Amino acid sequence: MRDKRKKFVELAEARVNRAIKDVRLIGNLANKNSYDYTDDDARKIFRALQKEIEAAKARFMGDAGGRDSDFRLED
Template structure:
């Protein structure tokens, strides 16, 4: 049982830290002098992120919600 716990801790620390890093990189895109985006773009981005966070959280509580396709801003 300790091996399962150790593996969980190792994986979750790596994955959460990677997710945090990627979220920070998304935040870097807010630089209006380097990028052009609309408020609707911002809403879509954070709606998609929030949806995935909620889906991941629900899996920990026993709900096994389906997986949607990858995020696309346009198209």
């Protein structure tokens, strides 16, 4: 049982730190001097991120739920 805990901690720390880094990189996209985006684009980004956070949280609470396809701003 201890090995499962150790593996969980190891993977959780690595994955959460990677996610935090990636969220910070998404924040860098807010630089209007480098990028052109609309308020609607920003809303879509944060709606998609929030949806995935909620789905991950639900899985920890015992609700497996389904998975959607990859995020796309434009079709």
